Amino acid sequence: MPPLEEIHWQGLGVSEGIVIGRVLRMHSGTRYVYRARIDEADIERELRRFRAAVRLGARQLQKIKERAEVQLGKDHAYIFDAHLLLLEDKKLIRDVEAYIVEERANAEWALKVVGDQLLSVYSEIKDEYLRERGSDIDDVVQRLLVALSGERPPHRNLSHDAVIVSQDLLPSAVAELDLNFARAIATDAGGWTSHTAIIARALGIPAVVGLRDFYRRARTGDSIIIDSSNNEVILNPSPATTEHYRHEADRLSQRGRTEALAERGPARTTDGIEIILRANVELPTEFAGVTRYGAMGIGLYRSEFLLSPRAGLITEDQQYAAYADVARVAGEAGAIVRLFDLGGERNPESWDGQQNPALGLRAIRFGLRQQEVMREQMRAILRAAAEGKLDIVLPMVTDVDDVRRARAILQEEEAGLQQRSVPFGRVRVGAMIEIPAAVLTADKIARVVDFFELGTNDLVQYTLAVDRGNDQVAEWFRTLHPAVLQEIEHSLRAAREAGIQAIVCGEMASTPAYAVLLAGFGATDLSMTPASIPRVRHALNNIDSNAAREICLDCLQCEAAEEVETLVRKRFLAKWPQVFSVRNLPASRKRQ
């Protein structure tokens, strides 16, 4: 037997990929319907038949919906909710029943007439997406027709290399397939926004649609190649063609792997500004997230985790081991260790005597007072810095004096280690900018440190004089207060002018909308809870920093937090509707 002729068909690739497999023809489920005239006496029976079909269809759809929720996720399963509603729609049922009664028509015919009327409205819609939604109505009508026929809906278990070839796959038919086995889909009808396309993309199944009369030519069992990126389907490919596509498929899967790696670099705004995304970590259980979410190192390691309220301080060697671990997890990009931020709840000694701990002897103040604690921690960090890249950031700096004193102590410890020939690494020293006084003198502080870290949580608390833990004043805790924004703008500018790095590491950086604002204020280095990185990256990758800048400048002109929040909500929704919805923007909080 001579080899079958290789045939190329052009369509529209709607879901990426190359698949080499075998054809499985599937009837689209569209049925031919004939008119029958029924006797007056049989009308009641016809109505009952129709209602039974509706109930059966509803049960089937309920099952499909549940299955789709598992396989496709809730978002895509929602379409079947729409189908369920359509099936139960009073207008549809009333119209069909009225037609049965008035025209003495069989249920199938009544359904087809009513369905066609509805569909004709749809076929005239200019908007492509909405026009294709007519297929939802068609889908429901077809399901009812099958139910009326007493047949079971087509349901197949597919062989492992099945390429579904069909005239048109109705969405529920796609969802009914055993999706674990369908390798690709090729249909005569359909466009980019057809449900077949949407579901195929959601499932990552390559699909070419709009192949016109391909279905007629393909036979179940034929060899077939789907090449979505070339909008092509090849029937009976020659051995040479098959070989070529095997290479292509390999190359594509290689590229897929490098793209997954690329997710690890900085975010890049649409106008090309790169923004580094680092991880804030505290507990060892969070370490895995640093790599998993593609963080560039650790922007903030909250070292006070090492101190437990019961056990008190740990030894220098224990600390050394912990910091070496942190450096290893952070890798090349390094980790920034914040010196013990003590003075709140985690205190090795009793500080109950302090009436107002937030304004008391905490953080760097505690370290400068209890110098042995600070020195021990510095030695541990310096020693661990021989194993990896580590830097130190000083918490709650008020002015250059705090920095100078801490730096002097660090130098003494370096000298001590050198004298004893203990190996250690160089560390840079940064200041947490989280007190308004530090913001106002940021230009001065910038001259004595290697970098800034903006701790927005404390900055909001101290600027607005609002205790974050006090529910009574929660209403006054407004991250988007114009004063806070001015401080961020001011601090970032001071860092830029001094030519030092500035990392924003508060909760603001973890929130996509705020991260975009920070980018607008010129931040190019953010540190956040690792799990937030993908969301923040997605937001930043899809915005233009100049547009963000414009919004920021307008925010700075606002009189109050409420005004900023409203402005951000409106402008973000208008500018980036594909990224932001009311759910990921600051909510309106009209004062009670």
Next chain:
Amino acid sequence: MVERTLTVQGRLGLHARAAAKLVRVANGFRSNLRLERIDGSAEADAKSILSVLMLAASRGTELRAMADGDDEQEAMNAMEELFFSGFGELQQEVK
């Protein structure tokens, strides 16, 4: 009776899935809820998905929403919220 003008915000218009959400929300209220194209060319019962779909409202379409009943204010607010959020799916199906 309360009346408000609402704009279809979702990129994809008032399609089946969005309509399903609207209808589910509308059916949670006792009031009679209607939507009408501003030019009066079509009107719909917000509690019927077919009826809503027949508005064929693409993105940017302005609709007059009317609510009539003892919970009309709440119903209108709920509908407005849904329209404002683009039916909760502004982020999906972007390509």
